[in-house]
Amino acid sequence: KQAEAEALWRDQIVRKFRQSCKAWLGYIAFLFGRVRDAAAARRVLPQALQSLPKRKHIKLTAKVAQLEYRTGSVERARTLFEGLLAAAPKRLDLWSVYLAMEERRFASEEGVDTAA
Secondary structure, X not given: OHHHHHHHHHHHHHHHOOOXXXXXXXXXXXXXHHHOOHXXXXXXXXXXXXXXXXXXXXXXXXXXXXXXXXXXXXXXXXXXXXXXXXXXXXXXXXXHHHHHHHHHHHHHHHOOOOOO
């Protein structure tokens, strides 16, 4: 079933909606979540960036970094965010997402509740 679902994402959805950030993000989230294949998800990111218009690159990379924080490698997520922030240092939305992810990670390691 998972192989069929992956083939559906890859062969139909992403191929048909190549210019859609949501389609690529859905496929990457599927690989991180259901298949639990972070290496495959990381291989898809450059393909997605090549297919998408340049204006959507920051959005997709930020969302993938958030997925990395939750399900993949924290170091890889930090690297993605730091690359984004180096390219667009005045984007306060990126800074706030990065800090929120770091805060959550720190709080979960310390056992502190950040739901306030």
